[in-house]
Amino acid sequence: MHDAPSTAELVEAVKRFIDDTAAPQLTGHAAFHARVASNVLSTVLRELEQRPDAESSERARLVELLSADPGASLSSLNRTLCERIQSGDMDLSTDGLLDHLKTTTIAQLSVDQPHYSGLARALHPRG
Amino acid sequence: MLSQGKSLARPFFPVIVAKMGSTEQITSALQAWATVKFGPGVSVIDLKRLSGGASQETWAFGVTGNGHDRALILRRAPGGVSNARSSEAIGLAVEATLLSHAAEAGVPVPPVLGVSEAGTALGQAFIMDRISGETLGRKILRDEEFAEARNVLSRQCGEALARIHSIPTDGLPELPVSDGLSQLAKYEAIYRAFDLPRPVFELAISWLKANAPEPQPVVLVHGDFRLGNLMVAAEGLTSVLDWELAHIGDPREDIAWLCVNSWRFGHADKRVGGFGDLPDLLDAYAEAGGARFSPRDIDWWEMLGSLKWGIMCMIMYEAFRSGADPSVERAAIGRRVSETEIDLVNLLEGVREHA
Numbered sequence: 001m002h003d004a005p006s007t008a009e010l011v012e013a014v015k016r017f018i019d020d021t022a023a024p025q026l027t028g029h030a031a032f033h034a035r036v037a038s039n040v041l042s043t044v045l046r047e048l049e050q051r052p053d054a055e056s057s058e059r060a061r062l063v064e065l066l067s068a069d070p071g072a073s074l075s076s077l078n079r080t081l082c083e084r085i086q087s088g089d090m091d092l093s094t095d096g097l098l099d100h101l102k103t104t105t106i107a108q109l110s111v112d113q114p115h116y117s118g119l120a121r122a123l124h125p126r127g
Numbered sequence: 128m129l130s131q132g133k134s135l136a137r138p139f140f141p142v143i144v145a146k147m148g149s150t151e152q153i154t155s156a157l158q159a160w161a162t163v164k165f166g167p168g169v170s171v172i173d174l175k176r177l178s179g180g181a182s183q184e185t186w187a188f189g190v191t192g193n194g195h196d197r198a199l200i201l202r203r204a205p206g207g208v209s210n211a212r213s214s215e216a217i218g219l220a221v222e223a224t225l226l227s228h229a230a231e232a233g234v235p236v237p238p239v240l241g242v243s244e245a246g247t248a249l250g251q252a253f254i255m256d257r258i259s260g261e262t263l264g265r266k267i268l269r270d271e272e273f274a275e276a277r278n279v280l281s282r283q284c285g286e287a288l289a290r291i292h293s294i295p296t297d298g299l300p301e302l303p304v305s306d307g308l309s310q311l312a313k314y315e316a317i318y319r320a321f322d323l324p325r326p327v328f329e330l331a332i333s334w335l336k337a338n339a340p341e342p343q344p345v346v347l348v349h350g351d352f353r354l355g356n357l358m359v360a361a362e363g364l365t366s367v368l369d370w371e372l373a374h375i376g377d378p379r380e381d382i383a384w385l386c387v388n389s390w391r392f393g394h395a396d397k398r399v400g401g402f403g404d405l406p407d408l409l410d411a412y413a414e415a416g417g418a419r420f421s422p423r424d425i426d427w428w429e430m431l432g433s434l435k436w437g438i439m440c441m442i443m444y445e446a447f448r449s450g451a452d453p454s455v456e457r458a459a460i461g462r463r464v465s466e467t468e469i470d471l472v473n474l475l476e477g478v479r480e481h482a
Contacts, residue, residue, distance in 0.1 A: 037455045043462055078324055085329040092334055092479050098472070101327050105468045112462040117395035118388050118469040125476075 008048050015041040046111045054107040061100045150174055153186065156248035157201065160241055161190045168193035183219070183371065187257060198259075200237065203252035204245075220244065221300045222370045223253040225347075228299060232290045235366050258366040264354035264392040268401045276363045281403025283364040284357070284385060285411030291367070292346040292378045293416055299347060303374040307431055308339055310380075314438045321441055327468040330475060331434050338478075340379075340427050343418065348376040353390040354400050379420060382408065383428030388470045389436050398422075423481070430474045437467030 005013070015038055023034040055074055062077040063070050066084070084090040090097055102122060109119045157171045174188040186201040204219060217225075220242055229236045237255040245251045267273050305313075315332050318325075350372030358366035384390075386398050386405065394401030399408050405422045413419040444461030446452040 033455055036459050040455055040459050040462075043459075078326060081326045082324040082329045085326060085333055088333065091337075092330065092475060092482070097330070098475055098479065101330065102472045102476070105327060105465060105472050108465045109469050112465045115393075116466045116469065117391065117393045118466060118473060121395050121473055122469050125473075 008045055011041050011044050011048070015045075043111060046114070050107065050111050054104075054111075058104050058107070061096075061103065065096055065100055150176075153201070153203075153249065154188075157188060157254075159248070160243075160254070164241060165190055165195050165197075166193050169195055198257035199240070200255050200257045201249075201252055202255070203243075204250055216371045217300075217302060217373055219251045219253055221302070222373070223255075224300050225370045225373055226255070228294050228347075229291060229367065229370075232294045234287050234290045235364055237366055237368075258358050260358040260360040260365045262355060262358055262368070264390065264401070267354060267359045268392050268394050272361055273359060276359050276361060277402040279363045280359065281399045281405075281407040282411035284352075284399065284403075285408040285417070286415040287364060287367055288349075288352065288378070288381050288408075289412045289415035289417035291349055291352075291381070294347045296345070296347055296375055302347070304345070305374055305376050306342055306345075307377055307380065307428065308336075310435065311335055311339075311431060314435050317442065318438050321445060323441065325464070325468065327471050328434060328437065331430060331471045334475060334478070335427065335431055335434070338427060340424070343377050343379060345375050346378045348374050348378065348381050350374055350376075350381070351384070352381045353385050353387070354392065354402075355390065377428070378418060379425060379428045380432075382412070382420065383425045384432045386425060386429050387432040387436060388473075389433065389466065426474070426478060430471060430478075433467045433470045433474065437464050437471070440464045440467065 018034055018038045018041070023031060023038065026034050059074050059077065062068065062074070062081060063072070066077060066080055068077055068080065072080075081090075085097075092098060106119065106122055109116055109122075113119070154171055154174050157174065161169050161171050169190050169192040172189045172191055174186055177185045177187055184201075184203040184205055186203065188199055188201060190197045190199060202219060202222070223239045223242045226236045226239050230238065237258050239253055239255050241254040243249040243252040243254075261267055261270075261273070267276070311332065318328060318332075349367065349370060351369055352367065356367070356369040357364060358368060385400050385408075388395055391397065391401030397403055398405045405425065409420050409422065440460050440463050443457055444464070447454070447457035447461065
């Protein structure tokens with residue numbers, strides 16, 4: 001399949017249309033929703049760029065943490081992790097668990113809300 | 128019916144229809160109320176729907192003439208018909224009663240001037256004085272005009288919370304009762320029903336269950352005491368608003384909710400609302416007659432607060448997922464759940480260090 005324009009280029013074009021053409025003509029609730037829509041497209045652009053690598057390292061960490069089948073899907077690995085935590089099999093004292101969750105959540109937030117204050121705190125904890 | 132303050136005045140509005148909403152209809156109902164309250168010759172002016180308020184309508188209006196010039200607020204169920212935002216939300220009449228109790232206890236709240244019942248021209252509603260000040264968290268934390276307010280706000284919040292928690296509960300209308308573990312169970316059940324597994328939430332839920340503190344004697348809890356519901360002027364706290372989630376519970380819940388990072392609006396280094404330090408609030412709380420708590424006593428409740436807000440964001444996203452509200456805004460809020468996940472990770476790191 002062709003990718004010219006690429007997915008990212010198409011999304012960027014729509015975002016530019018919202019920001020430069022549509023939003024300035026809107027008022028009130030519609031203007032607010034246009035801003036939200038533009039922010040959502042920014043999220044999509046970050047996701048296109050970051051999700052493949054973030055998911056592959058998340059999967060590698062989960063396979064090791066759970067001693068799981070390397071062929072398992074990411075969603076089934078996360079489901080297993082949830083079950084182990086819920087059953088009490090893994091908890092805050094489990095080696096590597098909180099570190100894995102922190103790395104995964106930092107990656108998620110870098111896509112979802114890269115300016116959120118809690119992300120800066122996670123990356124640069126107070127001395 | 129619309130009564131004067133707490134008195135049981137006779138209904139003086141004809142019951143028209145249950146659901147009304149036009150500005151003209153509300154103005155005419157307010158005009159009739161104002162004429163009784165302030166005397167003939169007064170006019171209702173400048174009725175304007177204020178933005179915000181997810182489940183209750185909030186309107187600003189003025190009463191002028193006959194020597195009066197009052198700025199007032201109408202809080203009203205949508206369309207005048209009760210439609211509480213969640214199962215535990217109290218009705219507007221109960222909210223108005225709590226405002227009166229809070230005023231007697233010395234909590235800064237707007238005086239309630241009238242209460243209206245379902246089935247009247249206004250529907251379920253109450254009218255209160257409009258207190259001047261700012262409620263937008265980002266402005267309160269950023270603007271120069273609130274610099275002095277930010278210095279005194281922690282102590283003022285501690286005092287206001289101590290007074291709320293001192294209100295004798297046996298004189299109050301019937302309110303929901305919920306402690307920390309019952310709230311945890313309720314939100315866990317909601318989260319599980321979505322079948323969207325989130326490992327950080329699992330770890331927080333397990334840790335909270337295993338480390339629940341001894342319950343405190345129950346008090347009146349405001350339930351949503353945070354920036355956004357606090358009216359702040361240059362001199363500090365002028366009014367505690369939005370009592371819709373009031374209940375009987377643990378006093379630490381209110382203190383911790385104000386500390387949840389979601390309400391610090393980017394100022395994560397200041398644990399109290401993004402503006403202050405927790406020891407200042409706790410000292411003022413104890414000096415005003417509240418129990419003596421240490422910052423560590425608040426940790427468990429702050430983690431519960433972040434978890435609750437994360438699941439509330441999932442509830443808002445669920446409105447999109449189910450098709451009930453297909454707006455882009457409801458979709459986008461699903462990508463804010465991870466904000467509470469990073470806050471939970473940071474809090475879990477903190478308790479692990481202290482373990």
